[in-house]
Amino acid sequence: MFKDLGIPTPAFADIQSQADLDAAVASIGLPAVLKTRTLGYDGKGQKVLRKPEDVVGTFAELGSVPCLLEGFVPFTGEVSLIAVRARDGETKFYPLVHNTHDSGILKLSVASSDHPLQALAEDYSSRVLKQLNYVGVMAFEFFEVDGGLKANEIAPRVHNSGHWTTEGAECSQFENHLRAVAGLPLGSTAKVGESAMLNFIGVVPPVEKVIAIDDCHLHHYGKAFKAGRKVGHANLRCKDKATLEQQILKVEALIAE
Amino acid sequence: MFKDLGIPTPAFADIQSQADLDAAVASIGLPAVLKTRTLGYDGKGQKVLRKPEDVVGTFAELGSVPCLLEGFVPFTGEVSLIAVRARDGETKFYPLVHNTHDSGILKLSVASSDHPLQALAEDYSSRVLKQLNYVGVMAFEFFEVDGGLKANEIAPRVHNSGHWTTEGAECSQFENHLRAVAGLPLGSTAKVGESAMLNFIGVVPPVEKVIAIDDCHLHHYGKAFKAGRKVGHANLRCKDKATLEQQILKVEALIAE
Numbered sequence: 001m002f003k004d005l006g007i008p009t010p011a012f013a014d015i016q017s018q019a020d021l022d023a024a025v026a027s028i029g030l031p032a033v034l035k036t037r038t039l040g041y042d043g044k045g046q047k048v049l050r051k052p053e054d055v056v057g058t059f060a061e062l063g064s065v066p067c068l069l070e071g072f073v074p075f076t077g078e079v080s081l082i083a084v085r086a087r088d089g090e091t092k093f094y095p096l097v098h099n100t101h102d103s104g105i106l107k108l109s110v111a112s113s114d115h116p117l118q119a120l121a122e123d124y125s126s127r128v129l130k131q132l133n134y135v136g137v138m139a140f141e142f143f144e145v146d147g148g149l150k151a152n153e154i155a156p157r158v159h160n161s162g163h164w165t166t167e168g169a170e171c172s173q174f175e176n177h178l179r180a181v182a183g184l185p186l187g188s189t190a191k192v193g194e195s196a197m198l199n200f201i202g203v204v205p206p207v208e209k210v211i212a213i214d215d216c217h218l219h220h221y222g223k224a225f226k227a228g229r230k231v232g233h234a235n236l237r238c239k240d241k242a243t244l245e246q247q248i249l250k251v252e253a254l255i256a257e
Numbered sequence: 258m259f260k261d262l263g264i265p266t267p268a269f270a271d272i273q274s275q276a277d278l279d280a281a282v283a284s285i286g287l288p289a290v291l292k293t294r295t296l297g298y299d300g301k302g303q304k305v306l307r308k309p310e311d312v313v314g315t316f317a318e319l320g321s322v323p324c325l326l327e328g329f330v331p332f333t334g335e336v337s338l339i340a341v342r343a344r345d346g347e348t349k350f351y352p353l354v355h356n357t358h359d360s361g362i363l364k365l366s367v368a369s370s371d372h373p374l375q376a377l378a379e380d381y382s383s384r385v386l387k388q389l390n391y392v393g394v395m396a397f398e399f400f401e402v403d404g405g406l407k408a409n410e411i412a413p414r415v416h417n418s419g420h421w422t423t424e425g426a427e428c429s430q431f432e433n434h435l436r437a438v439a440g441l442p443l444g445s446t447a448k449v450g451e452s453a454m455l456n457f458i459g460v461v462p463p464v465e466k467v468i469a470i471d472d473c474h475l476h477h478y479g480k481a482f483k484a485g486r487k488v489g490h491a492n493l494r495c496k497d498k499a500t501l502e503q504q505i506l507k508v509e510a511l512i513a514e
Contacts, residue, residue: 170472170494185469192449192494212442215427237427237449 005127008150010143011071018059024069025055031072034058036065042228043104048072073150075143080109081121082162084137084176084186085129092176092189093122094169097161099141102201105228108248109161110196111168113241117142120149128154137162137177160199160230167217167237168195193237194244198251200232205254210234213250215243262384265407267400268328275316281326282312288329291315293322299485300361305329330407332400337366338378339419341394341433341443342386349433349446350379351426354418356398359458362485365505366418367453368425370498374399377406385411394419394434417456417487424474424494425452450494451501455508457489462511467491470507472500 002009013024015034025032030052036045047062049055049069059067078101082094096115100108112118125140139159142149162173171179171187179186203225204210210218217235225231234251238244259266270281272291282289287309293302304319306312306326316324335358339351353372357365369375382397396416399406419430428436428444436443460482461467467475474492482488491508495501 179468184465187468188471208441211436211444214445 001128001131002151005124005131007124007127008148010073010150010152013069015059015067015069018057021055021059021067021069025049025052028069028071030054033070033072034062035068035070036062037067038065042106042230046104073143073145073152075145075150077144078152079112079115079117079121079142079144079149080159080161081125081140081142082137082159082165082173082189083122083125083129083140084173084180084189085134086180086186087135087183089130090186091126091129092186093118093125094162094165094173094189095191096121097164099161103228105201105230106160106199107201108196108198109164110244110248111164111191111194113191113194117144117149124149124151136180137173160233161197163219163233164195164197164235164237165189166219167235168192193239194241195238196236196244196248198234198236198248198255199230200234200255201230202227204232205257209254210251213247213254215239215247216251258385258388259408262381262388264381264384265405267330267407267409270326272316272324272326275314278312278316278324278326282306282309285326285328287311290327290329291319292325292327293319294324295322299363299487303361330400330402330409332402332407334401335409336369336372336374336378336399336401336406337416337418338375338382338397338399339394339416339422339430339446340379340382340386340397341430341437341446342391343437343443344392344440346387347443348383348386349443350375350382351419351422351430351446352448353378354421356418360485362458362487363417363456364458365453365455366421367501367505368421368448368451370448370451374401374406381406381408393437394430417490418454420476420490421452421454421492421494422446423476424492425449450496451498452492452494453501453505455491455493455505455512456487457491457512458487459484461489462514466511467508470504470511472496472504473508 011028015021031050034047078099079096085091096112096118098110137158139155141152158173165172170190215236215238220232223231236247268285272278288307291304335356336353342348353369353375355367394415396412398409415430422429427447472493472495477489480488493504
């Protein structure tokens with residue numbers, strides 16, 4: 001669909017067998033990422049192939065299920081766009097978010113201001129939403145490559161990289177999703193202050209320390225702590241960028257404790 | 258308690274009988290307000306006495322229960338202070354709120370900026386909180402009289418005139434009440450933008466019209482609509498006072514429809 005809509009993507013190929021994989025590696029080259037077509041998230045259901053020996057037997061290793069091979073993109077940054085489309089076609093976009101991952105899991109999202117690629121990301125995303133006659137929130141992940149964007153993934157739902165909107169936007173992605181689905185007017189996607197979201201992966205630091213940080217809003221999922229599992233996040237909403245950067249360091253320090 | 262703590266109040270007297278009432282009216286004068294000592298809210302359990310004939314039989318009319326007679330205060334405004342006190346005695350205050358009532362029911366609360374009586378209100382309230390060794394949120398209602406304050410009522414809980422803090426303050430009265438009771442650090446009571454709260458009394462206007470107003474956050478209680486019952490409220494959080502005033506007019510116009 002991306003190709004038909006004129007949206008750049010990394011090189012990729014359908015993989016139904018180890019023979020498909022070998023052929024695709026020969027064509028696309030290494031490094032590349034092999035991803036299962038379904039049920040992948042947080043780095044699960046994917047493997048980075050760097051050397052020829054990484055390719056051997058890898059199709060079976062991922063369960064011999066339909067996969068995609070994706071050429072590795074030398075990106076300078078990863079951004080996501082949270083969009084919402086109403087039943088009547090009205091579409092709104094939140095500011096682009098800069099994302100930082102660790103071992104395939106989103107670690108930090110920072111809402112941008114006047115990002116130079118905002119208009120391009122909105123253009124690409126609009127094409128997809130219109131083509132699907134989509135209603136609700138959809139998240140678009142892009143790689144920043146050579147001053148442009150390559151579509152990485154889309155998620156037809158509210159998205160982790162939009163969690164900051166709970167406190168950081170006039171109307172959150174959650175409320176806007178419900179408004180869209182219910183046929184109600186969409187709410188403003190404008191930022192309130194400067195915001196970031198930090199995921200708590202495996203463990204939530206002591207609550208009394210998290211909430212003692214000014215401008216910090218704790219979202220605790222009440223899940224059992226387990227390595228690699230997202231068990232909460234902190235939303236920071238600050239009066240300016242400089243304060244936000246300081247407060248991010250404080251939350252990161254807690255996470256590192 | 259107010260008297261012992263040096264906090265001005267309207268003139269008042271304990272009323273246990275019609276004879277008490279007659280004597281108190283003779284001493285305090287008219288107009289005055291007769292209030293039941295318990296279970297009064299939203300104008301219920303009280304009667305304004307303006308003329309001598311209003312006094313006749315009024316004690317029985319309010320159920321022959323213990324009452325207070327309160328001298329009518331020629332106030333220039335009504336403000337409330339939402340305070341929160343932690344287990345360790347740390348106390349924080351939200352900005353003073355200007356309240357407008359209609360038939361004894363709160364209609365509009367507007368959060369102030371740098372109100373000249375903020376420090377005085379905090380001083381009076383601190384005395385009460387400390388005396389009671391109180392933990393949690395407490396609301397203090399004051400009359401503005403001759404450039405000073407007279408204590409009207411206190412409510413040992415989160416309060417309708419603090420509902421604006423859900424979107425309008427860094428940490429809401431609800432979260433701060435829980436933090437206090439749970440022995441956690443208190444959150445910031447600083448304002449986020451300029452805020453007001455409008456009660457929906459009897460009926461919530463059509464949802465699609467309420468949420469189509471920019472900066473408007475609908476809180477719908479899901480209660481049956483009934484005259485005189487609070488069934489929801491709208492919180493407005495705007496970037497400046499001028500915008501806030503415009504948006505208040507829009508919500509008021511919806512209420513009047």
